[in-house]
Structures are given as C-alpha cells and as structure tokens.
Amino acid sequence: MIPAARLSAAMEILDEIVEGAPAERVLTRWGRENRFAGSKDRAAIRDHVYDALRRRRSALWRSGAAAETGRALILGLLLETDPAALELLTGAGHAPAPPDADERAAFRCLDGAPPPVAGDYPDFLHDELARSLGPALPEVAAALKDRAPVDLRVNRLKAGDDAALAALAADGIAAAPVDGVPGALRVTGNPRRLTGGRAYRDGLVELQDAASQAVALLARPGPGEAVLDLCAGGGGKTLALAAAMGGQGRLVAFDANPRRMRDLPVRAGRAGARIRVAADAEVEALAPYDLVMVDAPCSGSGAWRRDPAQKWNLRPADLDRLAAVQAQVLARARAVVRPGGRIAYATCSLLAEENEDRVAAFLARNPGCAKGTERRWLPGAPGDGFYFCEIIVP
Numbered sequence: 001m002i003p004a005a006r007l008s009a010a011m012e013i014l015d016e017i018v019e020g021a022p023a024e025r026v027l028t029r030w031g032r033e034n035r036f037a038g039s040k041d042r043a044a045i046r047d048h049v050y051d052a053l054r055r056r057r058s059a060l061w062r063s064g065a066a067a068e069t070g071r072a073l074i075l076g077l078l079l080e081t082d083p084a085a086l087e088l089l090t091g092a093g094h095a096p097a098p099p100d101a102d103e104r105a106a107f108r109c110l111d112g113a114p115p116p117v118a119g120d121y122p123d124f125l126h127d128e129l130a131r132s133l134g135p136a137l138p139e140v141a142a143a144l145k146d147r148a149p150v151d152l153r154v155n156r157l158k159a160g161d162d163a164a165l166a167a168l169a170a171d172g173i174a175a176a177p178v179d180g181v182p183g184a185l186r187v188t189g190n191p192r193r194l195t196g197g198r199a200y201r202d203g204l205v206e207l208q209d210a211a212s213q214a215v216a217l218l219a220r221p222g223p224g225e226a227v228l229d230l231c232a233g234g235g236g237k238t239l240a241l242a243a244a245m246g247g248q249g250r251l252v253a254f255d256a257n258p259r260r261m262r263d264l265p266v267r268a269g270r271a272g273a274r275i276r277v278a279a280d281a282e283v284e285a286l287a288p289y290d291l292v293m294v295d296a297p298c299s300g301s302g303a304w305r306r307d308p309a310q311k312w313n314l315r316p317a318d319l320d321r322l323a324a325v326q327a328q329v330l331a332r333a334r335a336v337v338r339p340g341g342r343i344a345y346a347t348c349s350l351l352a353e354e355n356e357d358r359v360a361a362f363l364a365r366n367p368g369c370a371k372g373t374e375r376r377w378l379p380g381a382p383g384d385g386f387y388f389c390e391i392i393v394p
C-alpha cells in the first residue's frame with residue numbers, strides 16, 4: 001500500500017471507532033477483510049489510528065471540523081504532527097481527497113483551545129490533574145500523546161544484561177539499558193521480531209514497562225520471604241517480584257478476575273519462576289505474608305498512551321468505584337500481612353485521589369501503620385506514569 005492509502009484505511013477504521021466500536025476489534029476485522037495489506041501496512045495503519053486516538057480532542061480542534069469523523073481526526077493529526085504529509089492527500093488512486101477550500105478555512109492552531117482539549121483529556125479530570133501534577137500538567141499531557149516505547153526486563157533468574165543483549169542482537173533486535181532502572185532495556189530496533197525470537201521464547205527477557213519494573217524493585221521482596229501479589233493481573237509484577245526474590249521464598253499470586261492470570265503459569269514456566277496461583281479462599285489460608293504487593297486497579301491515567309480508549313471511556317463515577325476497590329484491597333492486604341511486614345501500594349495513575357489520598361485514608365483508618373518509601377514516576381521518566389508507597393505495618 002502507498003502511504004496515502006494507509007491514511008485512507010485509518011480514516012475508514014476511525015469512522016467506526018468514533019461510532020463506538022472498540023479499536024482492536026475494528027483493526028482486526030479490517031486486517032481480515034483486506035488481505036492485500038501486508039504486516040508493514042497493518043502496523044502503519046494501526047500507528048495512525050492510535051496516534052489519532054491519543055490526540056482525539058486536539059486533532060478534532062485542529063481540523064476545525066464540526067463533527068468528529070475519521071477524516072477530521074487524521075487531518076488534525078497531520079496538521080499537528082506532520083503537515084508535509086497533507087501533500088499525500090491527492091485523491092489519486094486510493095489516496096484521500098485533498099482538503100477542499102471549506103476544510104482548509106476551518107483549520108486552526110491549538111492556541112486558544114481549552115487546556116483539556118489542547119492536553120487531550122476529559123474535562124471533568126482537569127481540576128484533579130491540576131491538583132495532582134501542578135505546573136507539570138501540560139508537559140505530562142504532552143508526553144501522553146506520544147507512542148509508548150517497548151521496554152524489556154532482563155530476567156535475572158536466567159540471564160544478566162550482557163547475555164540478554166547478546167541474545168536479542170542474535171535475534172536482530174537492538175536494545176539499550178534504561179538509565180536508573182537496573183535490568184530494564186529499551187528496544188531501539190525491530191520490536192516486532194521480539195516474540196518470535198529466542199531471547200523472549202527462552203525467558204531471558206520479559207515485556208514490561210521500565211517504571212513498572214522500578215515499582216517491583218522498590219517493593220524490595222527479600223529472598224526467602226513470603227510474598228503475596230494481591231492484584232496480579234497478567235503477572236507483570238509477579239514475575240518481576242519472582243526474579244527479585246532470586247527463586248527463593250514463597251510467591252503467591254491472586255486476582256479477583258482469575259481469567260487475567262490465565263497465561264501466568266506459562267509465563268512463569270518460561271521465566272523459570274515458581275509462583276502459586278491462588279484461588280480466593282487460599283489468599284487467607286496461605287497467610288501471613290512478609291510483603292503484600294497491591295498493584296491496585298485504577299484509572300490507568302499514567303499509561304494512557306498505551307490504551308487511549310481508557311481516558312475517553314473514564315467517567316466520574318468510575319473514580320468513586322475505583323476508590324472503594326482500592327480501599328478494599330488495602331484492607332485485605334492489612335489483614336494478611338504479618339506484624340512488622342509491609343504493604344507495597346502501587347498504581348499506574350497520575351491522580352492524587354488514587355494515590356496519596358488513598359494511602360492517607362488507609363493510614364487514618366489503621367493507626368500504627370506508617371508510610372515508608374513513597375515515589376512517583378511521570379510518563380516518559382522513564383516509562384509509564386506510576387505511584388508507589390510502602391506501608392509499614394506494626
């Protein structure tokens with residue numbers, strides 16, 4: 001496909017997404033129905049679609065269009081990020097039609113756009129984002145418009161950094177260490193080869209955002225400790241905890257939605273990690289734990305660049321519901337941690353409401369518990385946005 005035809009396809013796909021269809025479903029169906037498109041075409045179309053979804057409000061504003069359509073979003077995206085590419089819109093062959101006089105007259109810059117439009121986030125979150133981020137808000141919002149890098153964690157149960165880098169190089173994948181996060185690598189070339197390569201298949205590296213790795217390291221699971229990962233999900237942090245424990249001790253993984261842990265046994269096998277996947281009642285039966293990791297369900301606002309639909313689908317009532325779940329998991333963690341043990345509370349949220357406020361509320365309800373190490377990572381420094389707070393239990 002020529003580059004302009006890829007833009008046409010992205011417009012067509014975005015039209016369906018704007019109508020409410022989930023992006024992944026539309027992209028998959030489009031690929032099935034357009035077999036002539038090769039893997040490079042599909043990857044480029046997907047990038048256009050996600051670039052537009054991350055910038056949904058600013059792109060529409062930039063286009064000046066009255067209604068949100070795939071064409072308006074792509075026009076606005078190109079205006080903002082690659083104005084020269086508008087020349088590709090010639091109308092010839094499969095290229096989109098060039099912007100007509102009315103469309104051109106409507107184009108506008110972002111000066112004067114309200115902050116949530118320029119920053120691409122929902123209006124209702126503005127005050128909370130401003131309270132949480134202060135003067136960093138515009139910079140953080142800008143970082144969330146870009147594609148997320150592909151990060152790897154060197155699996156210390158199987159390899160050191162040099163061996164992992166050598167295995168990746170043999171697979172044709174270029175990567176470099178991420179400053180400040182021991183064992184984190186950032187893929188700089190051929191990321192799509194990763195899952196077919198030996199380094200990944202043999203469990204030398206795992207896909208994991210660098211800040212997510214930093215969170216697991218900061219939890220400091222000790223070798224020989226009993227550790228519970230109470231919100232294990234797909235097991236990203238569980239596997240990182242297992243590696244930090246050096247294959248010693250006892251690591252239990254639980255998630256309220258067991259289907260999310262479906263692949264964990266296979267991933268653990270590949271990584272050479274011993275993990276007990278627990279059913280609900282086993283969480284208490286296997287207590288007490290020295291450390292309980294609570295990677296709480298949250299708005300995902302620190303990782304919106306990976307999943308932009310999350311920010312557009314979020315509603316005020318979701319934050320209330322999430323706050324209640326965050327409090328509930330913390331209370332459960334408190335009940336199963338041993339006296340003198342620790343709770344490692346983390347979210348990939350930028351909102352104080354899900355972070356500092358949740359910890360403060362927990363401490364107010366649990367006299368004697370004390371805050372230990374607390375840290376926040378903003379998106380891009382070095383990975384997704386994350387919050388971490390260690391709670392020391394009396």
Ligand SMILES: C[S@@+](CC[C@H](N)C(=O)[O-])C[C@H]1O[C@@H](n2cnc3c(N)ncnc32)[C@H](O)[C@@H]1O
Pocket residue numbers: 212230231232233234235236237238254255256257260295296297298325328329
């Ligand atoms: C942020 S995700 C976990 C990501 C995972 N730790 C990782 O690193 O890949 C939060 C998880 O919490 C789970 N969850 C939601 N409510 C829960 C509850 N009450 N108890 C335990 N897990 C819960 C969700 O199913 C979701 O998988």
